[in-house]
Amino acid sequence: MPKLKVNNVEYYYEEFGSGDETIVFSHGLLWSGWMFHPQVEVLKDRYKIITYDHRGQGKTEATEDGYDMETLYDDTVKLIKTLTDKPVIFAGLSMGGYVGMRLAARNPEMIKKLILMETACDKEPEENFRLYKILSFLVKYVGYWPVESTVMKRMFGEKFLTNPDRKADYKKYLDKLRLNNRTSVIKALWGVADRNGIEEELQNINCPTLVIVGDMDMPVPVEKSEDIHARIKNSKLVIIKGGGHTGSIEEPQQYNEAILSFLA
Numbered sequence: 654m655p656k657l658k659v660n661n662v663e664y665y666y667e668e669f670g671s672g673d674e675t676i677v678f679s680h681g682l683l684w685s686g687w688m689f690h691p692q693v694e695v696l697k698d699r700y701k702i703i704t705y706d707h708r709g710q711g712k713t714e715a716t717e718d719g720y721d722m723e724t725l726y727d728d729t730v731k732l733i734k735t736l737t738d739k740p741v742i743f744a745g746l747s748m749g750g751y752v753g754m755r756l757a758a759r760n761p762e763m764i765k766k767l768i769l770m771e772t773a774c775d776k777e778p779e780e781n782f783r784l785y786k787i788l789s790f791l792v793k794y795v796g797y798w799p800v801e802s803t804v805m806k807r808m809f810g811e812k813f814l815t816n817p818d819r820k821a822d823y824k825k826y827l828d829k830l831r832l833n834n835r836t837s838v839i840k841a842l843w844g845v846a847d848r849n850g851i852e853e854e855l856q857n858i859n860c861p862t863l864v865i866v867g868d869m870d871m872p873v874p875v876e877k878s879e880d881i882h883a884r885i886k887n888s889k890l891v892i893i894k895g896g897g898h899t900g901s902i903e904e905p906q907q908y909n910e911a912i913l914s915f916l917a
Contacts (some may be wrong), residue, residue: 656712659731662719665712666705666732670697674765676742677813678704679734679749679897681771682845683808683830683838685711688746691905692912700916703736705729707748709837720844722748726755731765741914744768746901747873748845754881757862758854767862768912771870771898773877774884776850781872785846787838797831804830810869810897826902855884860890863915865908867896889915 656663667686676696678689687706693702706713708720708728729752733741743764743782745753750772757764784803791799805827806814813819862885866878875892882890891911896904 657732657735658680659723659728660719660743662708662716662728664705664708664728664732666703666736666788668736669693669702670700672700672743675701675703675737675739676744678702679729679743679745679752680704680707680711681747681749682841683710683833684899685829687711687829688899688901689744690902692744692901692909695909700742704854705732707841709730709834709841715834718840720837720840722751722755722844722848724760726752729756730763737752738763739806739849742766742768744770745772746770747772747898749840751845751848751851754851754855754858757860758851758857761857761859764860766916767858767860768865768915769862769878769881770865770908771867771873771878771900772881773873774850774852774855775877776848777846782846785842789842792835793839796802796835797833801827801830807872808899810867810871810895810898810903812853812869812895812901813903822902826899829894852880852884856886858885859887861915863911864890865889865893865900865911866890867893867898867900867904869895869897870900872898890893 685706709715743753750769757767864878864882882888893900893904893907
């Protein structure tokens with residue numbers, strides 16, 4: 654298992670394929686780099702692909718602190734610089750998108766193209782904090798089982814959740830959710846919830862940018878992506894039909910088509 658010491662944290666990452674250009678995939682809250690396996694399969698024949706797990710999620714070390722977006726951004730800068738000396742295509746979903754926007758705005762020399770998926774540039778809406786406090790309390794003192802249904806309904810769109818042919822997928826992704834370290838995933842949740850908005854920084858992003866959002870995304874609805882699209886001058890917006898907040902695995906064909914078209 655490849656690991657890399659970044660800011661005194663053992664980061665887990667994987668590399669796939671080969672090519673002159675490198676795509677770095679950055680996952681969303683509760684998941685890990687595995688959520689991009691449908692994209693890796695179609696891209697690895699022409700690109701070098703790097704996926705990595707954020708602090709306390711997947712197979713990366715759980716730390717006492719450092720779950721805020723600014724620290725994760727700094728971790729990612731150092732990780733990319735260690736793994737390659739060329740500008741990369743950065744693809745971030747939700748939490749990964751928060752990191753990606755900071756990277757492209759502050760380190761333009763590092764980012765050749767930017768792909769933002771199911772993400773937002775403003776701070777977390779205050780009305781969500783009560784739910785997060787309840788979820789955090791239950792996960793910490795009881796476990797995942799009381800909140801599993803609520804979490805899955807936020808992570809996935811109605812099309813996926815009501816499709817009988819996706820029951821096996823639902824169970825597989827729920828099992829992935831249950832693997833999370835309960836203490837560190839709560840810290841990661843609050844790292845996301847307490848983030849600062851970076852609306853004003855988006856004017857500094859000049860690289861070609863693809864903004865993808867599912868029309869059934871509940872935590873980060875389409876309007877959030879429309880706002881990002883309006884603020885980044887060299888951007889394209891693609892709305893995924895039937896996609897929820899985890900569109901990369903809910904609607905992989907639509908996602909792959911959008912990414913391939915953009916990269917071409």
